Amino acid sequence: MIRTTIVIGLTMCLACGCSASKCAGDHTNAAKINIIPKPVEMTVGKGLFRIDTDTKIYAPTANTEAEQIAEYLAEMVKHRTGSGLEISRSRTSQTESNAITFHLEHRDDLGSEGYILSVRPDSILITASQPAGMFYAVQTIRQMLPEQIEDTTKEHYINLSVPCIYIKDRPVFVWRGLLLDCSRVFLEKKFLLRYIDLLALYKMNILQLHLTDDQGWRLEIKKYPELTELCSEFSDRYPDAKGGYYSQDDIKEMVEYARRRYVTVVPEIEMPGHSSSVFVAYPHLSCRGEKTEIFPFWxxxxxxxxxxxxxxxxxxxFLENVLGEVVEMFDSEYIHIGGDEAPKDRWKECPKCQAMLARHNLTDEEHLQAYFTQRIEHFLNSKGRKLIGWDEILEGGLAKNAAVMSWRGTVGGIKAARMDHYVVMSPTSACYFDYDIRTTPLKETYLYNPVPAELPSDKRKFILGGQGNMWTQSAPTETAIDKHTFPRLIGLSEALWTPSELKDFDDFHNRLGAHYRRLDIMHVKYGPEK
Ligand SMILES: [Zn+2]
Structure with missing residues (x-):
C-alpha cells in the first residue's frame, strides 16, 4: 500500500490521523515490514518514527567510515524531505529526541557485520561493532521506508515513517557474492555501479568480475597496452559484436564506490584456460604460438x-606483471584465477610443457596445472593476497593456501573443506543465474544451504559462503541479465544471511511482493519465479 503523500511542515500523521508530530499510535507495523534478508531477531513495536527536515543524524566522532554512512543516509532521504538532514559529529546522548544516532561499540555478539537497530517514536539508535554493521542497519531502514524512496528522478515529498522496531541482526556467512561475466558481453561501468547498489540493498558483499576469457580481455594493464588495444575487441568478421574494457581509473572508481557500500570487488583473471583472447596480441604465450581471433561465444x-x-x-x-597491476587496482583479500576448463591437448604435444613436466617430476598434465597454480599462488601470497579458483584447481593437488569456489556441484567444495581449505559454494544446481528459471527456480536458490549436511561439524567453518554466478552468453543484454538475476539474487541473499532454521519460503514469498514494487521504481527487470 502506498502511503499518503504529505508536505513537510504539516504535523498531522496521515497513517492514523492523529495530530502528534511523532505519532505513537497503534499501527499495523508488522504488515509493513518486509525486510529481506530476514533479520535474525526482530520485535515489532507500536508507533512510528518519522524522518523530517528537523531530524538530526549523530555520527560517532573521529570515524571517517561512520561519517560516510551518515552522509549516505542523509543523501538517501534528501530528495524526500526537501533538504539534507543535519549531521552532527559532536558527542551526544543516545536518547536525543528526533535524532538518528550511530553508536560504535565493540560487541562479540554482533561480529564485524552485525547491528542492533532500535526504532522508537522519538529516536533511532543504531549500534554496531564495525561500520559495516551500521551500513546494514541503514539498508534495513531503507527497506522499511516507502518504496518511493528509490525514485531519484524527481523531488517529491513522502511520509518517511519507520515502524518502531527492535532488530538484532548479523549474517551467517561472510562471503555473499554475485559474479557478473563482463568478458562474454562487455558490461558498461554504469551498469556495474548499479549492481553494486543492488547488492548493498540486499546486504550482499562480494562482486566478482569475470574480466578475461576467450571473448575478450576487459582490463587495462599499463605494461601490456595491446591487451586492451587488440584483445578487448571482437574480430572484424563480427562487426555486430561489441567489445570494450575498463581503464584503471574506471576500476578505481568502481572499487571505491563499492567500498562505500561494503561490497568488495573480486577480479577474476582466467588462467591457464579461457585465455585465448590474449593470443591475439601475444601468440608466443600459447603452446603453438599461433595468433588467435576473438569470436562471440556462440x-x-x-x-x-x-x-x-x-x-x-x-x-x-607475463602473468606476474599482470597480477602485479591487478593487486594495485583491487583491494580484495582474494584474487580469482579461474583455473576451470583447461583442456590439456596442447600441453600433451608441447615440448616446453613436457620438459617442464619432466624437470619437476610431475606425473601428468593435471599435476602440471597444479604446479602452474602453485607458482601463481606464491606470487599472490608475496603480495599479501590469497588465491581462489574454480574447483578444477583441486586436480593434481591443491595449492597450499588456495580457496576453492565449487561450481561442479559441491563435491569439490567438500573435498577442499575436509583438507582445511576455505570454500565458496556456487553449485550450478542452485547458484547459476544464467540457467533457465525452469531449471533453477527461485525456491531452489532460496532453500540452498552452502554447508553440506555430510560435512563434519569441525570442517564447517571452512565454508565462507556462497555466490550466484551470472554468465552472460545466454543473456547478452542488460535487461536479460536483470531478468535472470532477479528475483533469484534476492532469494540467495536470505540463503546467505539468515540462519537456516529461520528460513521459510512461503514467508519469504509474502515479503517479496513489496520488493517487486521497489524494483519497478528502480527500473530493475525481474523474471518469473519458476
Ligand atoms: Zn606448452
Whole structure:
C-alpha cells in the first residue's frame, strides 16, 4: 500500500490521523515490514518514527567510515524531505529526541557485520561493532521506508515513517557474492555501479568480475597496452559484436564506490584456460604460438584448446606483471584465477610443457596445472593476497593456501573443506543465474544451504559462503541479465544471511511482493519465479 503523500511542515500523521508530530499510535507495523534478508531477531513495536527536515543524524566522532554512512543516509532521504538532514559529529546522548544516532561499540555478539537497530517514536539508535554493521542497519531502514524512496528522478515529498522496531541482526556467512561475466558481453561501468547498489540493498558483499576469457580481455594493464588495444575487441568478421574494457581509473572508481557500500570487488583473471583472447596480441604465450581471433561465444568452441603454455617462463613473467597491476587496482583479500576448463591437448604435444613436466617430476598434465597454480599462488601470497579458483584447481593437488569456489556441484567444495581449505559454494544446481528459471527456480536458490549436511561439524567453518554466478552468453543484454538475476539474487541473499532454521519460503514469498514494487521504481527487470 502506498502511503499518503504529505508536505513537510504539516504535523498531522496521515497513517492514523492523529495530530502528534511523532505519532505513537497503534499501527499495523508488522504488515509493513518486509525486510529481506530476514533479520535474525526482530520485535515489532507500536508507533512510528518519522524522518523530517528537523531530524538530526549523530555520527560517532573521529570515524571517517561512520561519517560516510551518515552522509549516505542523509543523501538517501534528501530528495524526500526537501533538504539534507543535519549531521552532527559532536558527542551526544543516545536518547536525543528526533535524532538518528550511530553508536560504535565493540560487541562479540554482533561480529564485524552485525547491528542492533532500535526504532522508537522519538529516536533511532543504531549500534554496531564495525561500520559495516551500521551500513546494514541503514539498508534495513531503507527497506522499511516507502518504496518511493528509490525514485531519484524527481523531488517529491513522502511520509518517511519507520515502524518502531527492535532488530538484532548479523549474517551467517561472510562471503555473499554475485559474479557478473563482463568478458562474454562487455558490461558498461554504469551498469556495474548499479549492481553494486543492488547488492548493498540486499546486504550482499562480494562482486566478482569475470574480466578475461576467450571473448575478450576487459582490463587495462599499463605494461601490456595491446591487451586492451587488440584483445578487448571482437574480430572484424563480427562487426555486430561489441567489445570494450575498463581503464584503471574506471576500476578505481568502481572499487571505491563499492567500498562505500561494503561490497568488495573480486577480479577474476582466467588462467591457464579461457585465455585465448590474449593470443591475439601475444601468440608466443600459447603452446603453438599461433595468433588467435576473438569470436562471440556462440560462433566458436565453448572451451578453446589454446591455453597459456605452462612450460614457457615468459608466461609466468607475463602473468606476474599482470597480477602485479591487478593487486594495485583491487583491494580484495582474494584474487580469482579461474583455473576451470583447461583442456590439456596442447600441453600433451608441447615440448616446453613436457620438459617442464619432466624437470619437476610431475606425473601428468593435471599435476602440471597444479604446479602452474602453485607458482601463481606464491606470487599472490608475496603480495599479501590469497588465491581462489574454480574447483578444477583441486586436480593434481591443491595449492597450499588456495580457496576453492565449487561450481561442479559441491563435491569439490567438500573435498577442499575436509583438507582445511576455505570454500565458496556456487553449485550450478542452485547458484547459476544464467540457467533457465525452469531449471533453477527461485525456491531452489532460496532453500540452498552452502554447508553440506555430510560435512563434519569441525570442517564447517571452512565454508565462507556462497555466490550466484551470472554468465552472460545466454543473456547478452542488460535487461536479460536483470531478468535472470532477479528475483533469484534476492532469494540467495536470505540463503546467505539468515540462519537456516529461520528460513521459510512461503514467508519469504509474502515479503517479496513489496520488493517487486521497489524494483519497478528502480527500473530493475525481474523474471518469473519458476
Ligand atoms: Zn606448452
Amino acid at each position: 560462433k566458436g568452441p565453448t572451451i578453446t584448446k589454446d591455453i597459456f603454455c605452462a612450460g614457457n617462463e615468459d608466461v609466468y613473467t
